[in-house]
Amino acid sequence: MNRLFHVPLSPFCRKVRLVLAEKRIEVELVEERYWEQDPDFLRRNPAGKVPVLRLGDRLLADSAAICELIEELYPSPPLMPRDVDGRYEVRRLVAWFDDKFHAEVTSNLLYERVNRKVQKTGYPDSKNVKAGAKAIKWHLDYMTWLLDRRRWLAGDEMSLADFAAAAHLSSLDYISDVDWNRSAVVKDWYAKIKSRPAFRSLLVDQIPGFPQPSHYADLDF
Amino acid sequence: MNRLFHVPLSPFCRKVRLVLAEKRIEVELVEERYWEQDPDFLRRNPAGKVPVLRLGDRLLADSAAICELIEELYPSPPLMPRDVDGRYEVRRLVAWFDDKFHAEVTSNLLYERVNRKVQKTGYPDSKNVKAGAKAIKWHLDYMTWLLDRRRWLAGDEMSLADFAAAAHLSSLDYISDVDWNRSAVVKDWYAKIKSRPAFRSLLVDQIPGFPQPSHYADLDF
Numbered sequence: 457m458n459r460l461f462h463v464p465l466s467p468f469c470r471k472v473r474l475v476l477a478e479k480r481i482e483v484e485l486v487e488e489r490y491w492e493q494d495p496d497f498l499r500r501n502p503a504g505k506v507p508v509l510r511l512g513d514r515l516l517a518d519s520a521a522i523c524e525l526i527e528e529l530y531p532s533p534p535l536m537p538r539d540v541d542g543r544y545e546v547r548r549l550v551a552w553f554d555d556k557f558h559a560e561v562t563s564n565l566l567y568e569r570v571n572r573k574v575q576k577t578g579y580p581d582s583k584n585v586k587a588g589a590k591a592i593k594w595h596l597d598y599m600t601w602l603l604d605r606r607r608w609l610a611g612d613e614m615s616l617a618d619f620a621a622a623a624h625l626s627s628l629d630y631i632s633d634v635d636w637n638r639s640a641v642v643k644d645w646y647a648k649i650k651s652r653p654a655f656r657s658l659l660v661d662q663i664p665g666f667p668q669p670s671h672y673a674d675l676d677f
Numbered sequence: 678m679n680r681l682f683h684v685p686l687s688p689f690c691r692k693v694r695l696v697l698a699e700k701r702i703e704v705e706l707v708e709e710r711y712w713e714q715d716p717d718f719l720r721r722n723p724a725g726k727v728p729v730l731r732l733g734d735r736l737l738a739d740s741a742a743i744c745e746l747i748e749e750l751y752p753s754p755p756l757m758p759r760d761v762d763g764r765y766e767v768r769r770l771v772a773w774f775d776d777k778f779h780a781e782v783t784s785n786l787l788y789e790r791v792n793r794k795v796q797k798t799g800y801p802d803s804k805n806v807k808a809g810a811k812a813i814k815w816h817l818d819y820m821t822w823l824l825d826r827r828r829w830l831a832g833d834e835m836s837l838a839d840f841a842a843a844a845h846l847s848s849l850d851y852i853s854d855v856d857w858n859r860s861a862v863v864k865d866w867y868a869k870i871k872s873r874p875a876f877r878s879l880l881v882d883q884i885p886g887f888p889q890p891s892h893y894a895d896l897d898f
Contacts, residue, residue, distance in 0.1 A: 525761060543745070544742050
């Protein structure tokens, strides 16, 4: 049985969950308290991070490398364009969200508000939370700029870039940190992706100590 | 003319320089003080980071996306294996160095000692420098573990993973922060990669305020 060692609100894990579900690859989800650095877990991934995926005989780490591998092993339905420039743009945007958005928004909001409490590493730093709340506005505006020109973030077909972005935004939406009124095109884009069958598993996540807000699972939010 | 907007000691820029040189793609190097966030530069890359590559008509950002694109456009000599599992391992290790090694070592040593001075953002934080000096030992040991089992980091052929690792280590070597006596296999590996023609341009870099140490360009270090 395929098995994903994950943390429910981790955007990197959510991206992999979305890709697996979109490709209809069944997987058992196992929550992993990676910050406790359990020796068994470190044997599975010396980087000490989630997600870690057992896919058949393979034991895999790093969400970007995992998603590229899944795409190569299970090309249908495609989440990468066929042309080289299209693939470049998808990879650029996946990095945009997993690197820049992650550093400027996700770390400052989600990790301050949730991870600190769950991992017992102190209280949220209000300076960081403020910086994250400011940065997300600029990022939503950048997404608006892209979506004014394209049907999906990286082009006219849905791709891994949309799943990377939706993984971050859905985690932030769980703690009500996304202002969906800021951009109609971003809201429409999220409504489309949220209503996909692949998204269902994310919408039933429940985090102890953080009750799910009513709009989170609502397809008509 | 192809043009790379870069910073000489940036490991992400160095990785792209190595790949371009290995593929014999000529490129003009333009130093970019990205931290000044010049509007012209931000137009080229809204992420505000180097490297940015003008490759023919293409304007490209994000070092991982750039390297994958170059590999697809110029497959010879190959820097990615032909089999899917080989490619996965290369991508996992590129992420290992550009993500984990970068956060634990490069940020703590290079950015504290050099970037703070160049970008005038204060003095090195000795706590970070100490953490970086400790972390690099563990990373060199991990590389030893890999190289005891393989000719190159990701397998028996040289790949993008070796260039990613060498890019970080060469920048740290410029500030004498790599203890080459820690591991004979890592030293042998670095000697092999350092003697490649693609490496030459990195070995003549001179950073104002940071004189090049004598061992840095020495192939018999």
